[in-house]
Amino acid sequence: MSQVNIGIIGFGTVGAGTFEALNTNQELITNRVGAKVVVKKIADLDLETDRGIFVDPNIMTTNAMELIDDPEIDIIVELMGGLEKAEEFILKAIKNGKHVVTANKALLAEKGEKIYRAAIKYGINISFEASVGGGIPIIGALKDGLSANRIKTIIGILNGTSNYILTRMTNEGLPYEQVVQEAVKLGFAENPPTLDVNGTDAAHKLAIIVSIIFGAPVPFDQIYREGIDFITPDDIRFADEFGYNIKLLAIARDLGEGLEVRVHPAMISKHHILANVNDAYNAIFLEGDFVGPNLFYGLGAGKHPTGSAVVADIMNVARQIKLGAKNFTPPLAHAIQPKQNICIHSIDELTSAYYIRFSALDQPGVLSRISGILSKHDISISSVIQKGRQIDGSVSIVMLTHESREIQVQNALEEMKGMEILTKKPVMIRVEQQ
């Protein structure tokens, strides 16, 4: 029986989940791989905390370089997170000819290119199924099972924390702040959950997805990002009246000439399968030119689901090592990089329908003035709801537009700035019309 030795750097939640999966399903893993997968060493700065599983203290170290320089270790599993240090360890591991498995979405999305180049140069394998969608095997599907397709559309619910918050706001009519506070208290959200709720985490994952589709890293800073903290129970109620749910969506569209890549809260029809992805679940909806619509759904985070993805990557590499593979599929699953550069359109160029909620004084002529400005900017309105009920002395006037250019909507809202009839900054939410 051959043996594949791994070293785990970072023994937090995901590290413990990985170790547990390797232990619990050891026989099954050995049978499937045809080799024994052995955790030779684990590095973490914290050797004290009880992870709830037994680990031989002799395999624990605070020095990650012990693993990276160990000639008997075949695969380095980087689960420490963070940017600089993780990058340094991964690059050193690659130079030492070790295969790498990582769940580090921020690192891959923001600084992936250097790592991918090194992996290709040294002929090693870098796998990162766990970086997107927790246990959902979406990376594998894009690299392999859907590889015959030009993927035209991706719409993902890629952040479990914000989906949990929006689900509770929707089901219980609660304000954002209260749900966040309770989520932090219950351990469902970090304190503060900044990267989760401001769209950055979802954008990291979307960047990785898009980079596989196109075989090249995505310029991360060009991805438009907007968080969910401005959404109110009022918006959720109005969305409901129009037949929509509000979700934090990560959207990429291949327009032929360039891409849309953006993360923001959006209204989506209650009939769309994504509208019913609730709580901490993640889902990736995509459309390929041959496969048509596809959906992948599961838990997007957590010790066990993420451990499942990390171990799947380890098993895949272990299989290849065992089969004597000398070269490996390139990191982004493109042996030849496409000629076309990835060109991401500015959000200004987006064409979309829009929900706009105005808080206005309850006096004659308000509707006419607002709609006059919208009309001047060529924005045509498909529905209006104006309710008598006053909130803090204002009334809500809610409009849905037909397809409009983002820049025109932004210009119209800019022109309304400082209008004395508006008591608050208008709320704008894009409407996904897929």
Next chain:
Amino acid sequence: MSQVNIGIIGFGTVGAGTFEALNTNQELITNRVGAKVVVKKIADLDLETDRGIFVDPNIMTTNAMELIDDPEIDIIVELMGGLEKAEEFILKAIKNGKHVVTANKALLAEKGEKIYRAAIKYGINISFEASVGGGIPIIGALKDGLSANRIKTIIGILNGTSNYILTRMTNEGLPYEQVVQEAVKLGFAENPPTLDVNGTDAAHKLAIIVSIIFGAPVPFDQIYREGIDFITPDDIRFADEFGYNIKLLAIARDLGEGLEVRVHPAMISKHHILANVNDAYNAIFLEGDFVGPNLFYGLGAGKHPTGSAVVADIMNVARQIKLGAKNFTPPLAHAIQPKQNICIHSIDELTSAYYIRFSALDQPGVLSRISGILSKHDISISSVIQKGRQIDGSVSIVMLTHESREIQVQNALEEMKGMEILTKKPVMIRVEQQ
């Protein structure tokens, strides 16, 4: 640029879809694989029919052996369907050292073992992503992305035709026969759609899924199968009142000691994500011990989705050929076959909740006699609906049971046979309580 040559046997719908995908996305496929995939020959008995795509007549032949004996062909793509002849061609191709890609679910489910053994013996790769769920990459997910898990539950909607029929019956209140006739007329169903509506096609696909999970072929004749032709609009309406939809479900459960593997119409809560998989869509819901619940959703059949899966398999094998792989992952993704044999429980041993609809004379004492017999067989009732409305001179008495043993339900129904108060054979539908 290296080149991988393929030969396609069977140029019907899926063959044409495969050819079209290879042509349309040629550049993308070359980039992803790092080798050119070339269709060197196509064999079909029918050289006349217009498939709507241009094919060089020089690569067409009626003689499949020309492909199988061609030393330049690396991969044989079997898309002819059927059992004996397809098996013969595949076994010959394997002996000639050719890798095989097939979409032939019936062959793999009913006679897969011989083919798998031959593939292992000759060290070739046999891939069959297209055999289950059309373009949904579920086979790849089970072999790879979910491979760290013990899969405890599979619930699939695996037959698009029967799902289309049940969806129309549900949405439009139409009887089975009328929907089938229209589906045949519209080309959505074969004439007659026997294997689709009697559960055989779904059972083929479920057998393949289970065989990958356990690394061994499944004794196909032990899979319990029941069709949808007895379902009436009345049952769908009553299901609705109880909060259920009726779906043809393919279910496998790992009970620790043996498996449940069964295909039958079942009621499933409207809140379950599978209840909202409609029309010709397929979906596979599964639960792994680490990944938790996962859902895969997409078009389960059709030229393009199935072509997408066939080409993905071709690309995967082409990649491995290009990387100089000498051995391949075994057909069922287990290098070592688990010691435990697959043991499928008889349907009699099932524990489930049941819906039973009695058509009875509208006279005193009926409910008491029926419930008396159920009680005698230890079947406890959770809900009853009895409506005054008569259908053909009878009334419907509908019962939902608590969890009961199938054998007891069958015995109770057996005991009721010939009871003069029952005007028809009772209708029994299992209730999936996941």
